[in-house]
Amino acid sequence: NAGVTQTPKFQVLKTGQSMTLQCAQDMNHEYMSWYRQDPGMGLRLIHYSVGAGITDQGEVPNGYNVSRSTTEDFPLRLLSAAPSQTSVYFCASSSTGGPRDYGYTFGSGTRLTVV
Amino acid sequence: GENVEQHPSTLSVQEGDSAVIKCTYSDSASNYFPWYKQELGKRPQLIIDIRSNVGEKKDQRIAVTLNKTAKHFSLHITETQPEDSAVYFCAASIFGGGSNYKLTFGKGTLLTVNP
Numbered sequence: 001n002a003g004v005t006q007t008p009k010f011q012v013l014k015t016g017q018s019m020t021l022q023c024a025q026d027m028n029h030e031y032m033s034w035y036r037q038d039p040g041m042g043l044r045l046i047h048y049s050v051g052a053g054i055t056d057q058g059e060v061p062n063g064y065n066v067s068r069s070t071t072e073d074f075p076l077r078l079l080s081a082a083p084s085q086t087s088v089y090f091c092a093s094s095s096t097g098g099p100r101d102y103g104y105t106f107g108s109g110t111r112l113t114v115v
Numbered sequence: 116g117e118n119v120e121q122h123p124s125t126l127s128v129q130e131g132d133s134a135v136i137k138c139t140y141s142d143s144a145s146n147y148f149p150w151y152k153q154e155l156g157k158r159p160q161l162i163i164d165i166r167s168n169v170g171e172k173k174d175q176r177i178a179v180t181l182n183k184t185a186k187h188f189s190l191h192i193t194e195t196q197p198e199d200s201a202v203y204f205c206a207a208s209i210f211g212g213g214s215n216y217k218l219t220f221g222k223g224t225l226l227t228v229n230p
Contacts, residue, residue, distance in 0.1 A: 033217075040124070042204060042222040043159070058217065059116070090158065103149060103161035104218065 002026055006091050006107035013081040013114045021076040021110050023091030029105070031094040032074040036060065036087040037109075043090065049074055081114045088112070117142040119207050121221025128195050129229050136224045138205035139187040145207040148181060148188045149218070153202045162203075163190070195228045202226070 007022045025032065033048035045058030049068040063085060065077040074093075078085060088111050092104040118141040128134050140148075149164035165172045165179045165188065172179050176195075181188040192199055202225050206218040 035220075040222060042121075043220040045217060045219075048217060059219075103164065104151075104159075106158040106160070108158050 004091055004093050004105050004107035006089075006110050008110060009108065011110060011112050013078070013112065015081060015083060015114060017081050019078050019081070021078075021089055021091075021112075023074045023076065023107060024072050025074075025091075025093040025105070026072065027093065027095075027105065028071060029093035029095050030071065032068065033058070033092050033104075034064070034066065034074070034076045035090045035092065037090060038087050046076065046089075078112075083114045086112060086114045117145060117207055117209075117217075117219040119205060119219050119221040121205050121224060123224060124222065125225045125227070127227045127229060130195060130197060132195055134190075134192045134195055134199070134226055134228075136190045136203055136205070136226070137187060138189070138207075138221050139185075140207040140219075141186070142207070142209065143183075143186060144209050147208045147210050148179070149206050150177075150179060150190050151204045151206065151220075153204065153223075155201070159204060192226075195226075197228050197230055200226060200228045 004025045030051045034046040035043040037043050044060050046064050047066040049055045052071050055066050088109050090109050091107040094104050121138045146167035151159040152162045153159040163179050165181050176193050178191045202223045204223045205221040208218045
């Protein structure tokens with residue numbers, strides 16, 4: 001049982017490049033989400049999904065796309081990287097009860113630098 | 116949407132002292148309030164949570180109190196130890212009635228416990 005696995009752990013992109021941050025969980029959690037963490041800003045929700053085929057926007061969705069074709073995977077796509085997207089990205093999942101019943105399980109994070 | 120304010124942003128205490136971190140929320144419909152601990156370079160982990168039908172919850176040295184009327188909740192850590200040093204995040208959410216399980220986080224408190 002690996003929990004929530006994020007890849008890569010570190011990434012440097014040039015402005016304008018695109019990439020996909022991977023997130024996979026093996027706990028059969030229906031709920032998955034992506035947060036970004038910036039100094040002094042806490043954790044801000046980018047996108048979330050309440051089940052396969054269902055996604056919705058969070059607080060800061062611009063510049064990011066997501067899809068949820070399977071229960072296990074929830075990739076985050078950066079369409080055209082900008083320096084403002086330099087951040088640490090966390091994927092999190094939870095059971096059908098939502099974060100209330102079991103809390104979020106976070107991945108180990110991806111540190112992204114856009115130059 | 117929900118807005119969560121967290122204070123103080125930094126807190127330094129001597130080992131053995133108590134630490135208190137306070138949060139306020141804006142949406143009176145919020146009914147779930149978790150606290151997460153994030154050690155340097157690590158992922159956030161749930162340490163305690165409280166639901167709106169409860170005023171206080173304890174787990175060994177940590178406790179959380181909730182005042183629904185004033186819309187604020189607090190984390191209390193007693194007999195602090197150096198390993199309590201971390202960033203602590205509060206969060207708020209609404210569950211039930213077709214809600215979407217989104218957690219809104221505060222900006223975090225850096226707690227330093229000095230030996």
